[in-house]
Amino acid sequence: MFTLDYKSRLPIYEQLYKSITKMAALGAVDKDEPLPSVRVLAQELGVNPNTVQKAYQMLERDGIIYSVPGKGSFVSGGEAAILQQKEIAMKKLEEAVLAAADCGVKASEILDTVHAIYNGREE
Amino acid sequence: MFTLDYKSRLPIYEQLYKSITKMAALGAVDKDEPLPSVRVLAQELGVNPNTVQKAYQMLERDGIIYSVPGKGSFVSGGEAAILQQKEIAMKKLEEAVLAAADCGVKASEILDTVHAIYNGREE
DNA sequence: GTATCTGTACTAACACACATAGTACAGTTT
């Protein structure tokens, strides 16, 4: 269900956070759908329950999921996730464009790249 | 000369690496211009000489600078730096565009953003 | 030649964040 890179510089709990946020944003999980329990997911991934809990807490703090003691954790409506993901993407886009411009890349080259990516997506 | 974020998750030696690479790529430092010595720069930045040396070693490994024992460290021609920076920027661009597309951002919106950035740069 | 700079190469120790291990408690479900 999730793919982790245990050797990444990114902490496991952040990888989990990003994974679940992305799934929520893309609609891969439905609203109010239950997530695996802290203990179950920890065992599935081969990590400590504390690590999963940390990710869940961050997700709840940001409105991506909500947790009910005794019942479980569930994905909220995807709006918060979508907005967050879009904001991150646009910020990264701006950074990349500015960096490319600094290196002398022409606007046309950037635009061509964007076109190529969009064309490659729908075929 | 350099701005460091001592609390960043990015190690200081990597911040230094990126700073110097960017300066070399943008022509802010000339070819064969001497860099501050390991010890001097360390004192200026308030860090350990070992940390600076680590950055210099990585820079030399990647052809951004060259070091001569007994003499000092000097910036190479900026070509390697420019190529590397451009490659990084284009890769980030692709990532950002894909992420934005996943969130339902239209191609036109991306293109508008790119245009806005380029227009904002020359005025 | 001496002093002082340079890069380079080590070892030892400290600090911090991440992750683990274990325990405990209250609420929910069966």
Add this chain to the structure above:
DNA sequence: AAACTGTACTATGTGTGTTAGTACAGATAC
């Protein structure tokens, strides 16, 4: 009652980044 859920807490291990200190050889200036 049993088995699950989230939550909270302490203690411990571990790896990485950083510091501290020392040492040596080459280059430069006096």
